[in-house]
Amino acid sequence: MPLTVKDMMEAANAVVKRVDTAFAQVALGQGGLLLDVRDAVELQQTGRAKGAHHIPRSMLEFRADDTLQSHDPELQKDRPIVLYCAAGGRAALAGKLLKDMGYHQVYNLGGLSDWINAGGEVSEP
Template sequence: MTSNLMTFALIALVILVALPIVRSRMNFIDPQEARQLVEEGALLLDVRTPAEFNERHIPGALNIPLQELQARQGELPEQARPIVVYCRSGNRSSQARNYLRSQGFEQVHDLGPLTRWP
């Protein structure tokens, strides 16, 4: 039993140390900066599934699931308008940011997880 507890504690410690490092490498925008951009007119883009969006989302967000982003790209504003993208964990939003930037959208900012919204 003690061995299992020690293993669990070690795994928890590794996760606590690694998580901020992983998130920082994902290039998430500061949540306060994201809010300011949205207040100044940036599009808030939720790339989660419709079910996730319906369960909880940031008011005013547009929901285009990551897997539909290419097909629905025409629903996005002109490329000069900033976009703040988010998802559940930061993985899909990072993929969306990279895709949109490859399509010429220069002002795409990744909030990461919805839970980071201030």
């Protein structure tokens, strides 16, 4: 039977821990990466969490694969990675993808609003 988005979200949420901003800030303080997986248009409209690295969800596989020339050196399999998007769905799916690719410490912060509501700073668009 074909997968549905609901099926994919359940699988992602089962393996990617949802964390709060306090957890994220501790992970970042220990060398972790805050990763924004939203589209470029969203960053232009709302900015991004201060210090966040941006890789759109649509390009993540190509940036995460360390055997490709397009690999992003910010992505290291032993580095904690805290993902966020607009509401948390893409972050969960992106997190599962990274785990499937061998990344070990992958977390879902949720959406940019979760960061902002907890007092996280935002870089202007």
